[in-house]
Amino acid sequence: MNDDNIALNMKNNMRLLIVDDDPDDRELFIEAVKEIDASINCVAAKNGLQALEWLKDDSHPIPDLIFLDISMPLLNGSKCLAEIKQDNRLVNIPVIIYTTSRNVEESIVLKDMGAVHFISKPRDAEEIYYLVSVVLEEHLFAAPNNR
Numbered sequence: 001m002n003d004d005n006i007a008l009n010m011k012n013n014m015r016l017l018i019v020d021d022d023p024d025d026r027e028l029f030i031e032a033v034k035e036i037d038a039s040i041n042c043v044a045a046k047n048g049l050q051a052l053e054w055l056k057d058d059s060h061p062i063p064d065l066i067f068l069d070i071s072m073p074l075l076n077g078s079k080c081l082a083e084i085k086q087d088n089r090l091v092n093i094p095v096i097i098y099t100t101s102r103n104v105e106e107s108i109v110l111k112d113m114g115a116v117h118f119i120s121k122p123r124d125a126e127e128i129y130y131l132v133s134v135v136l137e138e139h140l141f142a143a144p145n146n147r
Contacts, residue, residue, distance in 0.1 A: 014040045014136075015061055018109060019080065020069040020098070025121065029067065029098075032129040036136060038133040048080030055090055063093060065135070068115075070099040070106070079109065085114040092120040 016033060020026045030042045043063065045051035051068070052075065054060055054085070066084070070077035073141045077097065084090045096112050096117040107118035117135065 002106075015063040016040060016042050016066075017045065017051060017055070017063040017066045018042060018073070018098075019045045019048060019066065019077065021046050021072040022069075025069070028125055028128050029132065032066065035129060036133050040136075047097045048077060048083075050074075051080055052083055055084065056087070062090065066093055066095045067098040068095055070097060070110075072102055078113070081110065081113050081115060131134030 014037070018026055018029050020029070021055060026044045026046075030044065033042050034039050041059075043054065045054055048068075048074075051066075055062075068077045068080060075083075077099065081095055081097075084093065091114075094116045095114065096119060097107070097115045098119050098121060100121050101107075102120050110118055119131055119135070122131055
C-alpha cells in the first residue's frame, strides 16, 4: 500500500472542529476540507464558548484536530485554548491556531500554551486549500497510531 492509500484510509471518519466568528471564513475552510476529502466530518463553532460547550458534551466524539481563531467574541481563542489544555478529556487534541494575526510573540505564547501550529489565515480559497491539505497530511503521517 503506497502513502497515498494509507492517507486516504486514515482520513476515513476524521473529525475537525473549526472555531471562527467569521461565517465566510468558516465556510471557505469547510469547503477546502471537503475538496480535499469529502469524508472528513467538519463541525463549526462561532466562538470559544460555543466550541467548549460542544467539546465538553460527552455525546459528541472528540475531534482529531481543532482549528482555532484568536479574535472572537464571548471567549477568545487564547482562553479557549487554555480551557482545552486543562481538560483531561481534551488535552491531547492537536490545536492549530488559524488567525489573521501575524504577531510572532503571540504565536510563541500560544505554542507554549499547547498549540501545535500558528497559521495566518490565507487571503484566498486556493491558499486555504493548500494550507489545510498540508496540515491534514502532516497530522496523518505524524501520528498514525493515534486513530
